[in-house]
Amino acid sequence: MANHVVDASFTKRLPKVELHAHLTGSISVLTLHEIWKTRKAADAAFSMQDPLVALPLDKVSYDIVSFFPLFDSYIYDLCSSLSAIRFATEQVLRDFQADGVRYLELRTTPRENTLQGVTKELYVSTVLDVIDSFSHQQTEMSTYLIISVDRRNILEQAMQAVDLAIQFQNRGVVGVDLCGNPAKGDVSIFREVFDKAKAAGLKITLHFAEIPESSTREELRTLLSYEPDRLGHVVNVPDDIRDEIVSRQKDIGLELCMSCNVHAKMIPGSFGDHHFGYYWKDTQCSISLCTDDVGIFQSSVSNEYLLAAKHFGLGRDDLAKLSRRAVDSIFGGEAEKDRMRKLLSAFEKKEL
Numbered sequence: 001m002a003n004h005v006v007d008a009s010f011t012k013r014l015p016k017v018e019l020h021a022h023l024t025g026s027i028s029v030l031t032l033h034e035i036w037k038t039r040k041a042a043d044a045a046f047s048m049q050d051p052l053v054a055l056p057l058d059k060v061s062y063d064i065v066s067f068f069p070l071f072d073s074y075i076y077d078l079c080s081s082l083s084a085i086r087f088a089t090e091q092v093l094r095d096f097q098a099d100g101v102r103y104l105e106l107r108t109t110p111r112e113n114t115l116q117g118v119t120k121e122l123y124v125s126t127v128l129d130v131i132d133s134f135s136h137q138q139t140e141m142s143t144y145l146i147i148s149v150d151r152r153n154i155l156e157q158a159m160q161a162v163d164l165a166i167q168f169q170n171r172g173v174v175g176v177d178l179c180g181n182p183a184k185g186d187v188s189i190f191r192e193v194f195d196k197a198k199a200a201g202l203k204i205t206l207h208f209a210e211i212p213e214s215s216t217r218e219e220l221r222t223l224l225s226y227e228p229d230r231l232g233h234v235v236n237v238p239d240d241i242r243d244e245i246v247s248r249q250k251d252i253g254l255e256l257c258m259s260c261n262v263h264a265k266m267i268p269g270s271f272g273d274h275h276f277g278y279y280w281k282d283t284q285c286s287i288s289l290c291t292d293d294v295g296i297f298q299s300s301v302s303n304e305y306l307l308a309a310k311h312f313g314l315g316r317d318d319l320a321k322l323s324r325r326a327v328d329s330i331f332g333g334e335a336e337k338d339r340m341r342k343l344l345s346a347f348e349k350k351e352l
């Protein structure tokens with residue numbers, strides 16, 4: 001059976017982990033449209049563009065310049081109320097579960113909206129309430145939260161994000177991320193922020209070498225000195241730094257986002273040129289295939305596995321191995337690793 005063809009149904013059934021999913025970027029256009037309809041029905045003067053027009057379903061090619069403003073100038077405004085945040089989070093969880101994700105680490109940047117009475121603390125606790133309630137409704141998928149620091153943050157804002165992560169650690173926050181527009185900010189100001197997170201027992205994941213401007217040796221060495229547990233994207237990595245990451249493969253997992261990197265033209269060429277091929281074939285690094293922003297790039301986790309099969313020749317047994325390799329670097333602890341490995345063993349017994 002090992003040579004059976006890989007199709008979308010197989011990659012959907014495969015139990016998978018998703019470790020790099022930005023909450024707001026994971027909201028589907030249809031969910032955004034529902035939020036827009038509710039607001040429109042409540043207020044005739046509501047003038048925001050319909051998401052079906054602003055984010056056409058057949059458009060996935062946002063370059064790195066047009067991508068970040070989608071959040072600041074549109075999606076955040078649309079999803080500003082607590083009810084919209086609740087609804088969107090629940091739909092995102094449902095979408096991942098329906099795609100066969102059995103362990104999810106969602107990440108989000110604490111944000112506030114004075115007009116709506118939403119503080120950063122209330123935002124995070126609301127997202128955690130939804131995760132909690134979803135975990136009580138079903139047992140298939142476990143979900144944890146990572147709190148994102150935005151590269152544009154000043155030290156005080158970044159520290160506030162980490163303090164929130166620590167405050168909510170007992171409610172399922174497992175780590176801290178550094179994300180945001182890679183053309184902005186100075187990452188060297190965040191040392192004490194990540195030191196504090198580490199000292200509190202939180203794991204660290206960093207967006208790494210997304211664009212040439214954020215891939216100077218100085219920046220990459222600074223980021224590695226924060227002792228990250230995982231790195232996201234790892235696109236423009238010079239050979240010596242790549243070798244260093246590979247030599248630390250027991251300690252550093254890689255979150256690879258193929259569709260995002262191809263559609264946003266972060267790599268030259270297309271899927272077959274993606275560095276996934278190198279890390280899969282030539283290293284033993286823990287690799288997870290991730291969606292980054294499935295709402296924008298419209299490629300689910302199961303589709304990322306399908307793309308790996310199509311462009312790198314992975315068979316059914318390889319895809320199960322790949323899913324196992326991702327489990328090694330989850331932040332949720334040994335019991336969750338055991339649970340995922342058991343799910344994969346049962347799946348392999350039945351399907352391979």
Ligand SMILES: CNc1ncnc2c1ncn2[C@@H]1O[C@H](COP(=O)(O)O)[C@@H](O)[C@H]1O
Nearest residue numbers: 022023024025071107108109148179180181
């Ligand atoms: C190319 N990929 C990426 N690189 C860097 N940061 C990204 C990203 N995709 C998303 N974000 C970050 O996540 C926020 C949206 O989700 P949350 O409001 O936090 O849930 C964006 O504003 C951006 O800061």
